Amino acid sequence: MRRRSLLIAVPAGLVTLAACGDEDSGSSNAGDSATPEASATSAAPAPKIVDGPLPAITAGTKFGEKPTVAKGSGEPSKDLAVKTVIAGGGKAVAENDFVSADYLGQVWQSAKVFDNSYDRKTPLIIQLSQGSIIDGWRYALTGKKTGSRVQFSVPPTWGYGEQGNEQAGIEGDDTLVFVVDVQDAFNAKSSAKGKKVPQGDAALPEVGTNTDGKAPSIEVPKADAPKKLVAEYVLEGDGAEVGAQDTVLVQYKGVVWDGGKEFDSTYGRKQLTSFSLQQVVKGWAQGLTGKKVGSRVLVVIPPDLGYGDNPPQGSGIEKDSTLVFSVDILAKM
Secondary structure: OOHHHOOOOOOHHHHHHEOOOOOOOOOOOOOOOOOOOOOOOOOOOOOOEEOOOOOOEEEOOOOOOOOEEOOOOOOOOOOEEEEEEEOOOOOEOOOOOEEEEEEEEEEOOOOOEEEEOOOOOOOEEEEOOEOOEOHHHHHHHOOOEOOOEEEEEEOHHHOOHHHOEHHHOEOOOOOEEEEEEEEEEEOOOOOOOOEEOOOOOOOOOEEOOOOOOOOOOEEOOOOOOOOOOEEEEEEEOOOOEOOOOOEEEEEEEEEEOOOOOEEEEHHHHOOOEEEEOOOEOHHHHHHHOOOEOOOEEEEEEOHHHOOOOOOOOOOOOOOOOOEEEEEEEEEEO
16 A cells, blocks of 8 residues: 555645655555545445445454455445444444554455555555545445444445546456455544653643543643753553654644644644654654654644744744644554
């Protein structure tokens, strides 16, 4: 999977963080596969959802195991055939949520596997929104619970359309079969769930530890701002560490040290944000590198690692401002 090809929407508010200036085994690599990202075709009407037919899963039948799926028998449905193979007991997925999922996709007629995440040992994280992913995924997974295995077949109308997907070897008349293990889901009410870490330094801002999806408070002390970067856990998660080149899914809130005025927040937009650490100001990149997924992090960014004397126009940030952020690292993408 070429992660750079994911069409995850980035809200306009993110400009305040922008840096200045095919394989027989069914595995995939960066050059030969395609995620179920949306095609450039216009949106189709909502499909009728039916129970089948769907080909049998002949091996790898447990949640999280790479499945083997039989070749489709006869003609596939012209509608969207969806079956919950394993019913999970987690939260229900809603349209526009980000989902973390392992999946395998193959062509109905030939059983040719064109992509799967199991061999990469890295789930796909993508938003179930129009324009971000093929419509078949949006309609098939909405309402399903995390912990579920869902199998579905997608006709071209709700897949890649008449043009198919040349990169994946998908023809314009191919019906696609997917098996998806829904690992987790994230939305505007998501929060970090790590363990509280004592905040005992009176010279640093204190960040709220609520995990109800609401914006945490940031109390900036009446003291001089630190001259060096500060990046400390408020809630310490137990997930994987973030690498310097990773893309992360986050909730965040930013205020100016002098006066504590908020200038940006995903909470206010009610929409999560994803970005590469290579595409943000140095303070963000350095502050989040090495931190664990599932954490809330206090990041204090001095001017030389932020915007210096060239803040984004209309951001409300003055020249040479020290910036304070609370960042919830929800997932690595």
